[in-house]
Amino acid sequence: METRLVFPLVMFLGILLESNLVLPTPVSESDHSVLEQASVFETGKFHPDVGTASSCSPPRPLLIVRPEEQGTYPVILFHHGTGCKNSWYTDVFKFISSHGYIVVAPQLYELMPPSGQRELDRAAKVANWLPSGLRCVLPENIEGDLHNLALAGHSRGGYIAFALALGLADVSLEVNFSALIGVDPVAGTSKTDQLKPKILDHESCSFSISIPVAIIGTGLGNKPVFPIMPKTCAPDGVSHTEIFNECKPPCSHFVTTDYGHMDVLDDDIGPIGELARAVCKGSGWGVSRDPMRKTVGGIFVAFLEAFFKGNYTEYNNILQKPNYFAPATLDPVQNKSEGTSCSSLSAMSMPAFAF
Numbered sequence: 620m621e622t623r624l625v626f627p628l629v630m631f632l633g634i635l636l637e638s639n640l641v642l643p644t645p646v647s648e649s650d651h652s653v654l655e656q657a658s659v660f661e662t663g664k665f666h667p668d669v670g671t672a673s674s675c676s677p678p679r680p681l682l683i684v685r686p687e688e689q690g691t692y693p694v695i696l697f698h699h700g701t702g703c704k705n706s707w708y709t710d711v712f713k714f715i716s717s718h719g720y721i722v723v724a725p726q727l728y729e730l731m732p733p734s735g736q737r738e739l740d741r742a743a744k745v746a747n748w749l750p751s752g753l754r755c756v757l758p759e760n761i762e763g764d765l766h767n768l769a770l771a772g773h774s775r776g777g778y779i780a781f782a783l784a785l786g787l788a789d790v791s792l793e794v795n796f797s798a799l800i801g802v803d804p805v806a807g808t809s810k811t812d813q814l815k816p817k818i819l820d821h822e823s824c825s826f827s828i829s830i831p832v833a834i835i836g837t838g839l840g841n842k843p844v845f846p847i848m849p850k851t852c853a854p855d856g857v858s859h860t861e862i863f864n865e866c867k868p869p870c871s872h873f874v875t876t877d878y879g880h881m882d883v884l885d886d887d888i889g890p891i892g893e894l895a896r897a898v899c900k901g902s903g904w905g906v907s908r909d910p911m912r913k914t915v916g917g918i919f920v921a922f923l924e925a926f927f928k929g930n931y932t933e934y935n936n937i938l939q940k941p942n943y944f945a946p947a948t949l950d951p952v953q954n955k956s957e958g959t960s961c962s963s964l965s966a967m968s969m970p971a972f973a974f
């Protein structure tokens with residue numbers, strides 16, 4: 620090759636390389652300070668401890684992940700997905716807890732789910748156990764702040780979280796929830812085959828939920844594993860998109876474009892877990908799920924820092940420049956902010972090259 624061709628080629632490669640390397644790196648001083656603040660996607664400063672609550676008679680077996688350090692922490696009640704074990708979420712729980720949160724995750728059933736109503740009533744009993752039970756399980760110098768109690772769940776557990784917030788349990792709630800997070804929530808197998816009690820009526824902003832909501836969806840959740848099988852794990856019409864449509868402001872929506880319904884789980888979930896994972900389309904072979912787990916954990920933290928502690932910095936950073944801050948690609952990202960009417964919602968969608 621002639622040198623006069625090689626030189627532009629090298630320069631071109633250099634620019635390509637440079638642009639790849641430079642993308643996540645801030646270019647100016649002011650950007651740098653923003654990046655330093657955006658730490659929700661990195662492990663926090665607390666050391667998480669993983670335990671159970673067998674001695675304090677919880678209504679269901681529980682996994683409890685909390686900081687080792689003395690203090691008072693907000694509490695997240697997290698409901699597992701269909702046929703999943705609460706322990707399969709340990710990585711995400713530890714990540715969230717490292718930012719100063721206590722995660723309580725009941726095992727609502729073993730393998731085969733009961734009716735929606737039965738599962739919901741069990742979840743309500745666990746919630747009602749918290750005021751006395753949490754005090755009993757936690758060491759003396761660690762306290763759960765039940766004035767900052769979030770309701771969350773993955774998949775069918777996301778449905779359970781929304782149904783609880785909608786007051787559909789037959790067991791009356793003795794705690795107040797202050798925030799709600801769904802991780803690829805699924806409310807049935809299709810628009811006409813919803814879990815009962817039904818939560819969706821396919822009308823914009825129709826949920827009577829007044830607490831702030833964040834919904835994390837997956838880009839591959841509505842795709843089949845094999846193109847010949849029409850069944851998907853998070854079917855359109857009963858998944859995150861429709862649930863976002865029906866939630867009232869303040870409500871935000873984040874979609875992890877390149878990940879699937881089960882990619883939030885730990886890597887090591889045993890043979891039964893692998894079987895459960897195999898029926899859902901997920902990230903490709905060799906693709907790390909760590910960016911997905913950190914993105915989900917980081918959104919939990921940013922959202923709760925905003926609505927529990929009044930610090931909107933990181934939450935708004937993610938909403939405004941999702942692909943600058945989050946380790947997994949987020950698209951679309953939408954925010955129904957307080958004061959907007961439901962008919963005039965604007966979608967914020969930030970392509971990766973927009974900054």
Ligand SMILES: *[C@@H]1O[C@H](CO)[C@@H](O)[C@H](O)[C@H]1NC(C)=O
Pocket residue numbers: 656657658930931932933
């Ligand atoms: C809000 O959060 C940011 C990012 O974590 C932090 O740098 C800032 O100090 C916080 N602001 C207040 C008032 O606590």
Ligand SMILES: *[C@@H]1O[C@H](CO)[C@@H](O)[C@H](O)[C@H]1NC(C)=O
Pocket residue numbers: 793794795
């Ligand atoms: C829940 O909120 C209601 C209405 O604000 C209040 O009356 C009640 O005392 C609260 N319950 C608890 C357990 O904090």
Ligand SMILES: *[C@@H]1O[C@H](CO)[C@@H](O)[C@H](O)[C@H]1NC(C)=O
Pocket residue numbers: 868869870931935938939954955956957958
């Ligand atoms: C998103 O909505 C929340 C809740 O109303 C609001 O506080 C926040 O400023 C909004 N953020 C952006 C970036 O629009």
